[in-house]
Amino acid sequence: MDSDAKVIAAGLGFTEGPVFLRDGRVLITSVDTGRLIWLDPEGGVLEEQFVGAAPNGAAEGHDGAIFIAQCGQSSSIGAAQKAVSKCWNATDSSDG
Numbered sequence: 001m002d003s004d005a006k007v008i009a010a011g012l013g014f015t016e017g018p019v020f021l022r023d024g025r026v027l028i029t030s031v032d033t034g035r036l037i038w039l040d041p042e043g044g045v046l047e048e049q050f051v052g053a054a055p056n057g058a059a060e061g062h063d064g065a066i067f068i069a070q071c072g073q074s075s076s077i078g079a080a081q082k083a084v085s086k087c088w089n090a091t092d093s094s095d096g
Contacts, residue, residue, distance in 0.1 A: 012030050015028045015030050019060055024041060029056055029058055029068070034050055036049045056069055057069035
């Protein structure tokens with residue numbers, strides 16, 4: 001049986017997603033480790049941010065904003081906002 005599936009990263013915990021971002025990266029959430037993980041579709045982890053609790057979903061808005069579904073403590077929402085803002089601002093290559 002032929003398969004076009006390709007492992008691009010391993011050992012990331014219980015992951016959900018993925019979100020295929022407009023800039024070509026892939027964003028996944030790791031529920032059991034409380035992390036957001038940006039992947040290179042060719043292979044490898046580009047960025048990881050700990051947000052706490054159990055991030056179990058993500059989406060990219062029409063303007064490129066990242067939305068995170070957080071299953072767990074509401075106090076971790078601020079950490080998720082800071083992590084997404086940091087990663088997005090560090091990698092945003094748009095003209096504005």
